[in-house]
């Protein structure tokens with residue numbers, strides 16, 4: 318699929334219940350959310366509001382009890398679990414709070430490993446060029462413990478982008494960073510989102526960085542509203 322054929326992420330009437338018996342929690346309550354290709358949407362909200370659940374459902378890690386989740390028109394709930402895992406690997410990028418890099422690998426090898434693990438595709442981004450695109454070419458040979466928090470996060474973002482995903486899911490990317498580094502990392506996310514026409518959802522508690530986002534939505538008690 319070329320980037321011009323993408324339609325982004327559409328959650329429609331998504332309800333997710335967690336737990337069982339008397340302790341069932343409605344983590345997501347009839348959530349509707351559309352994120353267009355090239356759009357960076359921030360999700361804010363108090364602890365326990367359902368933000369992680371939203372990422373899990375959008376990332377095809379959890380199937381909702383009700384509603385549909387489509388990425389570029391493909392309904393991920395109707396896929397077999399094997400097809401869903403392959404879809405996740407090939408079309409969805411994840412960025413975590415602290416980068417989640419492998420301690421033994423250099424920055425460049427973190428990116429190369431993605432091409433080895435997933436069936437390498439001809440249109441994968443070149444690891445060395447991608448490292449340069451995120452401003453980390455000069456750190457290519459360093460291992461995670463030789464990098465700053467912001468540098469690790471840049472490499473985590475680059476790693477998520479190797480396979481040109483349709484959807485990028487980002488969980489608290491600035492939690493471990495100072496103010497200046499936080500702005501730089503979210504500006505990088507905004508730039509890559511535009512340039513690669515990926516639909517990006519970023520969960521954050523950091524209201525400072527919302528200015529770099531196209532849209533902010535707020536989650537409260539499993540419900541979503543314009544922030």
Ligand SMILES: Nc1ncnc2c1ncn2[C@@H]1O[C@H](COP(=O)(O)OP(=O)(O)OP(=O)(O)O)[C@@H](O)[C@H]1O
Nearest residue numbers: 335336342343344363364365366367368369370371
């Ligand atoms: N496995 C589970 N079983 C039962 N309830 C759960 C489970 N996981 C999460 N919950 C509940 O679902 C609700 C939503 O949780 P979720 O982790 O999505 O919130 P969150 O907004 O990401 O919170 P935080 O900002 O603290 O990470 C909460 O009430 C939580 O206690």
